[in-house]
Amino acid sequence: MARPHAAALVEDAYTERKARLLERRGWVTRIVPSTGYGSATQIRVFGRVVMTRGLPEDEPTEPTYAARLRALETETRGWRAFFATPVADEPVTVRVNERLVQARTDRGGYLDLTVRGHGLTPGWHQVFLDSPRAEPIDVPVLVVGSQVTHGIISDIDDTVLSTSLPRPMIAAWNTFVRSEGARRPVPGMATMYRDLLESRPEAPVVYLSTGAWNTAPQLTRFLERNGYPVGPMLLTDWGPTNTGWFRSGQEHKRAQLHRLARELPNVRWLLVGDDGQHDPTLYSEFASRRPDRVRGIALRELTAGEQVLSHAIPVATDDIAPTPSARLEVPVLRGPDGYALGPRLAEVWDDVVGGQTLGEYASAVVTGGLEDPPDYTVEDPDER
Template sequence: MDYKILGKCFSLNLPKDQNELFQMPIKKISLTTLYFIKSNFSKGLLWIGLKTGLIDKVMILPFKGFGNENEIYFLGRVLKERGIVNSSLEDGPWKNFKKMYKRFMSWEIPGVKIKASFQHIEQTVITDEEGYFCVHLKSPHPFSIDAPWQEIRLELLDPVVKNQEQVTAVNKVFIPYKNVEYGVISDIDDTIVPTGATRLLTMLKTTFLGNAHTRLPFPGVADFYQALAKGNDGIESNPFFYVSSSPWNLYDFLVEFLEVHSIPKGPLMLRDLGLSREQFIAGSHWEHKLRQVEKIFEIEKNLQFILIGDSGQHDPEIYLQVVKDFPERVKIIYIRDIKTSRQTKLLAIEKELKNLGVPMLLIKDTGEAAAHAAAQGWIPEAAIGQVQAAAEEP
């Protein structure tokens, strides 16, 4: 990496035509100015970090992906090594806060090349200004698949710090293999785990002071999701995909949360909350979730899906649009009813979905969803009792 270039970048690159800038609407002026300030501040901070040695080691953080027999898709990020280890039940609020601080106060590495290698193909991609990269491998010949989870090798091709050793990572991607009956796409916040997503202070407290052990899922979720993963044949082969408006900074936290509570692993589709040229927050909740769900539908083109969400943050509206865009691909929509003031709207969506041939079930607890899934033959009858017993636990 050229330190001189980074140093030169530490200047406010406002539009050359200042008259054009001042002719913009006030809101546009504010957003444009803030974006350039933010962008150049980040570049300057990175330059200082590299020159002073505050950034002495970098890492590739890949996010689990998915694919089919001819293509693979996933995202990742290049960051300063953060040194975050898994949490324990004994960790207190201060220790949890320090880990969360490291997740959000990260040093991103822009403009470096990453090589992805899988079987007979390779792809080289470049990180954007927030350190993100996207790998979308496409092959004219089918991949050789002997298991649902495949490993992709990643290598950083550019030097970032002095005396840098080889920087590599291995990512895992899901490719449908055998005995797949359906896929499951689930929201996380207030669907799997209570977060108070509709109450800002509650959400911030639970996010920054808790950890993967102290944050508890809704009763019965783990048992129900395990039953869905196994399906009616009892073989754990049905894939899970998690779509959330939580930031990518929480990725490792959420992966650990799923593992600790025995919730089926799967790709997580999160979002960047950074300031962009067009928006104060990069993408609205609606746009982000719809785009990610439909990306899954596009790549997993041979699967039908069960969609799971909650009534608090427009999951029903998003899933309705998915049903319209992908007819005959959705088996059922389960919506955890968190009792908002949107009941009239929910009933209207339920009626519209019914006319499209897709039922939407508003559920009060996970046991109700399990009973319905068993009645449809998607999970065995024997699973109902276990899920309902867990759902009734205090």
């Protein structure tokens, strides 16, 4: 086994020393839950164990639910989330019905556990996480039935949440200082998702982002507050890894797309992102390799100003370096927001494109039978 990267060794030593110091000062451990998902055969459970302040002596032994919510809000807001002290190699027990599964957190305090043979029916369930030094906590898990054929994979930054990434100063302000209550949703995206789910309420919505796991609690609150469907978030861990200073966000997204395709083989996904970074390339690459797993691609178009602030030039990244691949077998739609994308996206969601089924459309693309393919670029309503 290769020796861990020097940066990871330094970070691990610092984290361990800090955890011991906080424990001597009376801090305890707490489990931070995150929504999981799964199929009829297996589920994926997420959580994290971090250090938290112990109760003052004059506080009741069992704090009220409201008090615990206020404490969680304070500890996970802005910069505090990035300075939480993880507890590595901490034993965690996962209880699914009457079954108990033992696991341990990784070097970042995270738990990403696959439980097979869970015996849960399709729909939402609660599993329980317990640790010797922390209070047990329940975690929501969505089990996707084998008959489900529709699903949405959605990016977060600049797709459902206006973050203006990767502008360093503004991104840092949005992430480290502002609370999620002060951040702006992208117009119409929540409405678009809710409208699509009206006809397919069983369809899962998975939020896939290169954002840090540290922000999961505040992102969850943001999505709930702005009317987005509930769903698992697949984020990443910022900072040093065993192979380098930082992990690759693109590789994270690429790996998660293929993992979802393997774990939920009957679902054809609607891939939703934006054209400010790598979503067009990653989504078209995935659709080229797995057209049987993709229903369509929807890209939110950033304005020229947003493009300049994102990567210094006023055009989308895929206009600069388009993906060198054959014509995609799936429709690609573009629009400035959810209000523009929604009406045309409904056709793709209902398996109909320009009067053809998706299968007929794909066949026509492959054989060159589309003499005049339909235009799926949605214009800005204000410019019509």
